């Protein structure tokens with residue numbers, strides 16, 4: 001297909017992503033002079049013309065209904081149209097990252113941030129439900145997070161029409177229509193029962209579970225067993241996967257994932273209120289000895305390291321506890337040097353709060369190699385072997401850092417020592433592989 005330059009009055013800038021139904025573009029509305037996101041929606045070409053016309057009408061109707069939603073946490077719909085046979089709608093362009101990408105990134109959010117995202121989503125859903133609009137496709141790809149921590153929900157109600165497109169209108173109201181990923185669907189959606197706002201809340205709770213436990217509650221290699229689990233099996237409580245998850249939060253998630261809608265939170269507002277209550281209690285209890293020493297609760301720091309520090313991959317909560325016992329704590333001021341080039345030391349550093357830069361001085365000039373923050377580690381290669389440092393490390397902001405020496409790790413037990421050693425060796429291997437690839441590319445370029 002020739003590259004699309006325009007859709008109606010909208011100028012197309014670039015592709016933002018592809019979904020099941022079409023493509024999302026970044027574009028420009030010259031009339032209002034604003035950036036927009038444009039989503040094209042394609043109906044199955046093999047469907048009879050007449051059926052496609054009905055779908056198109058339904059699509060316009062649905063977008064019209066969703067277009068009434070005006071909320072700070074919902075990507076606003078601006079326009080709907082059809083241009084040279086392509087159906088599309090335009091919406092607010094959201095500068096951010098989808099929750100799906102965030103979950104897959106190196107920088108997974110803390111429990112506190114995850115809870116804040118879910119509260120915002122839950123309140124936005126409550127607003128939509130009150131306007132009579134059910135989302136029906138709450139999943140990580142349909143939630144975007146902005147750099148300031150606000151979230152926006154996207155693709156309200158569209159699932160209803162798109163599902164009809166692939167299965168025929170009669171199937172959409174019956175059991176068994178599934179498109180894309182089923183992991184976030186509610187039991188009533190799968191069994192084809194009547195769906196109301198409580199179904200969206202269930203899907204949202206699946207996302208919260210995945211955030212805090214690091215695993216999906218209902219997952220199997222094949223789709224039919226995943227669906228079976230959603231309808232019939234209680235998921236493992238998040239606290240059984242990660243003992244450091246606060247009990248209050250565990251209970252909220254368990255309730256929100258009940259099979260029967262009447263046993264769950266009854267509205268987005270109710271779910272959000274329970275989470276806000278949990279937040280307030282967590283804040284009030286924030287002065288236990290651990291928090292006094294480390295600045296955050298043990299659960300929060302465990303989660304931070306679990307999400308972001310590869311050296312502790314596959315660590316249990318007990319092993320994390322052990323690390324907190326043996327580590328040294330450091331407060332560095334903005335600009336303070338942590339270690340210099342050529343220093344011989346042994347052990348790894350982890351940034352709990354603040355930001356550190358790793359740099360070299362080349363011909364008197366500072367060349368920054370990387371920035372380390374939010375639970376990430378640095379200096380870890382010295383766990384494998386002591387060698388004079390080839391870089392400087394300095395704190396950019398005021399920072400709180402823990403360090404674990406190689407000897408302390410050994411004393412903590414062979415299990416812990418071996419795990420850290422192995423993780424770092426794998427990290428090193430990955431670096432070597434990347435280096436090899438780059439050298440290969442370089443040689444290829446040089447010889448061509």
Ligand SMILES: Nc1ncnc2c1ncn2[C@@H]1O[C@H](COP(=O)(O)OP(=O)(O)OP(=O)(O)O)[C@@H](O)[C@H]1O
Pocket residue numbers: 016017018019020021022023024037075091092093094095098141142154155180
């Ligand atoms: N309003 C928007 N602003 C900025 N980027 C967007 C916007 N809407 C979508 N995107 C980007 O486009 C990508 C594709 O979105 P799309 O909704 O087509 O895919 P999906 O949600 O994975 O699938 P589907 O909704 O078809 O089930 C998203 O992952 C996101 O990165």
Ligand SMILES: [Mg+2]
Pocket residue numbers: 019141142154155
């Ligand atoms: Mg989407």
